[in-house]
Amino acid sequence: MRSAVLLFLFIIANLLHAFASDINRKCVLTPEVFVHVANQLSSDQLTVHCQSKDDDLGIHTFPPNEEYSWSFCDSAVLSTLFYCDISAGSRSKHFDAYTSTTRDVCRDNQCNWFVKDDVVGYAY
16 A cells, blocks of 8 residues: 555656756647637738637738737637637628547647638648
């Protein structure tokens, strides 16, 4: 029993050391995820409104060749969902920008979305 407690304390101490050594790390048990939505429209401004169950990121409007991005800590129970409503001119679209259950689609925790005149797509 004593050796199990010592092993547990050793593991906890090493985990704390690992997290403390990365000063810029804000997520403890899950990765920090970065989502980017790039305006690749030929001429229209893009309006983006993204939110999750807990966070409304507000409405952001930006010109072609610019992007809106944010980061967050994924849920340890794989329940994170960020969805976006986008509009440009008279066109609009709703899409899921990030879901924990399909997070493997994002490479190195970077989710890169683009909006073109004819499509909303994901760039690998």
